[in-house]
Amino acid sequence: MRGDNEMLLKDKVALVTGAGRGIGYHIAIEMLKEGAKVVVVDLATDQWNSDTMEGTFQKDKDFFVYQLDITDSESVRSLVRDVFDELGRIDILVNNAGINRDSLFVKMTEKDWDDVLNVNLRAPFILTQATCQEMIKANIEGRVINIVSTAGKHGNFGQANYSAAKAGLLAFTKSVAREMARYGIRVNAVMPGLIDTPMARSLRADILEKKINEIPLKRVGHPKEVARAVIFLSSDDASYITGACLQVDGGLRM
Ligand SMILES: NC(=O)c1ccc[n+]([C@@H]2O[C@H](COP(=O)([O-])OP(=O)(O)OC[C@H]3O[C@@H](n4cnc5c(N)ncnc54)[C@H](O)[C@@H]3O)[C@@H](O)[C@H]2O)c1
Numbered sequence: 001m002r003g004d005n006e007m008l009l010k011d012k013v014a015l016v017t018g019a020g021r022g023i024g025y026h027i028a029i030e031m032l033k034e035g036a037k038v039v040v041v042d043l044a045t046d047q048w049n050s051d052t053m054e055g056t057f058q059k060d061k062d063f064f065v066y067q068l069d070i071t072d073s074e075s076v077r078s079l080v081r082d083v084f085d086e087l088g089r090i091d092i093l094v095n096n097a098g099i100n101r102d103s104l105f106v107k108m109t110e111k112d113w114d115d116v117l118n119v120n121l122r123a124p125f126i127l128t129q130a131t132c133q134e135m136i137k138a139n140i141e142g143r144v145i146n147i148v149s150t151a152g153k154h155g156n157f158g159q160a161n162y163s164a165a166k167a168g169l170l171a172f173t174k175s176v177a178r179e180m181a182r183y184g185i186r187v188n189a190v191m192p193g194l195i196d197t198p199m200a201r202s203l204r205a206d207i208l209e210k211k212i213n214e215i216p217l218k219r220v221g222h223p224k225e226v227a228r229a230v231i232f233l234s235s236d237d238a239s240y241i242t243g244a245c246l247q248v249d250g251g252l253r254m
Helices: 022-033 073-087 110-137 160-183 205-214 225-234
Strands: 011-015 036-044 064-068 092-097 143-147 186-190 243-248
Touching: 011 022, 011 073, 011 110, 011 143, 022 205, 022 225, 036 073, 036 225, 036 243, 064 073, 064 186, 092 110, 092 225, 110 143, 110 160, 143 160, 143 225, 225 243
Parallel strands: 011 036, 011 092, 036 064, 092 143, 143 186, 186 243
Antiparallel strands: none
């Protein structure tokens, strides 16, 4: 554990979507270690339902658990109001929750398209808007970090819906960065490559092996390696960075 004055996010309040597992879970843990209070949002929050996490952090003191579906706009808007009422602020929003519904484009159903666009693109729009509105009212120089994907840069076989959503989220990041700069709110993206989470583990073994071979660093990434990039962009160390996209992909799409 770092000393108080070495912590990068001391006294900040962060809201992380999809923090129930995978990359979002590690983002939340790293934020706690850096001194932030963390609002954990997910459909499934089992990992957070003990009173202490990693023997140190306490529920309802250091972390706050909201089990909800981020595609439900009403719940999302009332979540943001709740957090401002209860904790007085949100300094950092991480739009991390994402899903994939892979299929060949010619066979892709409208539902596969809509579900992926709703979670990966529409929900971040609602959450970012609701949060930025409150940040502006409260004069908070906030930070928004959107988790995109190398699929949104180069496309991916079987992921027309997911790639389109992630490319959209990256363009959204840049437009919102331009509009929010005048309020001191920084908006950036982190672009993971192949990271060791349940999402990546759902790939067929032969496809996984082929992908690892394409990665210059010749391995999958650990979710903590993505989390540390999010911590950097959330911290004052990144005070002159907005509208940027930090790739954490072992060199895959350099
Ligand atoms: N794992 C990778 O290799 C990889 C690569 C590039 C980008 N990403 C992106 O990183 C982010 C996290 O991915 P991951 O691998 O940790 O995925 P994951 O599937 O392990 O975790 C995603 C979490 O989001 C939650 N979630 C999904 N839909 C939700 C909803 N409607 N409301 C609330 N919560 C919801 C899930 O319950 C889950 O806990 C995603 O945006 C993903 O697209 C992952």
